[in-house]
Amino acid sequence: MIKECKKCGVILCDKNLELECDRQCKQCKKKNLFCTYKYEDPELEAYSIIRRRYFSSVITYQRNHRIGPYKRKGECFKCGVILCDKNHYKSDGKASNTQCKHCRNNQKSCRVSYPKDVCKKITNTTRRNSAKLRTDALYDNVVKNYLRHVGYTTDVISPEMIEIKKKQLLIKRELRKQGVWVR
């Protein structure tokens, strides 16, 4: 059975299959878009080339009718979310988009609301968790953003202010745990 990378849709290489990789090709793990592995089986190789081309320049190839039988999964190849109606393929075979609108806008996941049976949301837990960790750890950038939200401009924010704000935020968090909300 042919297994596909859940991220880019490429057929997984032998190495991934041997290692029983969790349906994500090695290249995707390295943040590349598609697998560059060459298959021994010529049929598979041809298929993979088609897919690579597909991911490199989808719209051009579709316009010129050069693409072979690839699957129209309707998933965003970046975040894995199932594409919404607007992003889905049109009846004439031309794709309006291959990437969900939120990925285009550098957002994390598709938030268009659908009936549950139509749109399954695949949540990217690792991304979500890492974002939470970043906020919890109170890195300088995070604190800087807090200060910006309060109204301080970036040219005014100094390292001392960041340190003070960190302490303030820590106290606020502790108080919130005790049920005390301070503005």
Add this chain to the structure above:
Amino acid sequence: MGKVNTKQIKDVADKSEEIGNKAYETFVEKGKVEAGKLAIAAFKNTLYANSLLIKNEKI
């Protein structure tokens, strides 16, 4: 902004930072809610005063 104002603001910034730090230590050691509230207010003043000072330096 005149020199007097700058001095005053600096004093306010330093004092409120001192108060805030003390209150913060008390809050960490004893976990008193009031100390926490005081520290937050003091730090708020410190931040504002510091930002004013930096703005004044740049003018």
